[in-house]
Amino acid sequence: MIAAHNAKRMYRFDLMQRLVARLEHEEAVIGGIGNTNFDLWSAGHRPQNFYMLGSMGLAVPIALGVALAQPNRKVFAVEGDGSLLMQLGCLATVATLGPKNLAILVMDNGVYQITGGQQTPAARADFVAIAQGCGLSHAAWAADETDFERQVGHCLETDGPHVIAVKLDDQPPVSQTERDPPQIRDRFMRGMGAKRSKLPG
């Protein structure tokens, strides 16, 4: 059985712009490895963005750590389908802990786009069904851009944890994130209010 949903294939950069445009309260966004965080970066840097450069599969755990540390701040994990496949167990952990301020955005293009577009081994998998099976009852596919924006609004206005899954087209990322991990970490900590520094940031 092929996954039962009728989601439109959307453009990752467009969705990242729509997400960022909705963030008005210094919400944290953790971008997973590769093209996911490239398009988060391309949508306009915010101090509350963290761009993972390696550690494939850890966007959700990093976001969970941020969410547990700051329960009054909404936190988005933006993770690719191939990355999430590496760490599916984290969905069960999130469901068990139940952080109300965490939202997981699964960017599903069905391929390892950054390495040449090879198919993932999840051709017959449904990430929303997987999330629900782990105990994340607030999980849904976004049918189109309007539905995506509605669901992002729902994540911002109601208690989670939430999961939004989107089907992507095959367009490449707009640009690449500047690869300077300590700088990214320093800016993010300032954005979280976890670090004060007299050094200009």
Added chain:
Amino acid sequence: MDRPWWRIAVDVLKANEVHLIPYVPDNVLKPLIAALHEDPFFHAFTVAREEEAVGIVAGAWMAGTKGLVLMQTSGFATLANVLASLPCAFQIPVLMMISERGTMGEFNLGQAAVWRTMRPTLEALAMEHHVVTRLDECEFIFDRTIRQAHLTQMPAAIILSPLLTGGKAVTRQVVA
């Protein structure tokens, strides 16, 4: 009477405000895990995989909460990629406390084989690590390792030797 190693660990973690403890369990760690769950100061919980715990502690630290990952030797062996590319590359003080399996009376050949990878991996990552073998050195090593990690923003590993914990030994081959 002397405090056992796990009580010293609880006291030092508390003194250093290390609050978040994701873990994958081990028999040797049982008394420590039980004490952490009993104390409302700590938020201790299981994760499906050690990599997850490294991500959680990294994220929490960047948002102002200190944490430590508990695991056993075989769990550490799953971590080289994420340690290199997250706490080492981003300079995040992910702390790990590892119960040392696979040596000094180990009965499980798999544990003994994977044990041989731990120190070479830590050395290849140039990661601060200390093996705790004696009760009288426990508090000093725990405390200074944790402090240094936070002050230098670098990850570190504390290895709990069977010399300290008693390990998990059997005295004879078990035949079904």
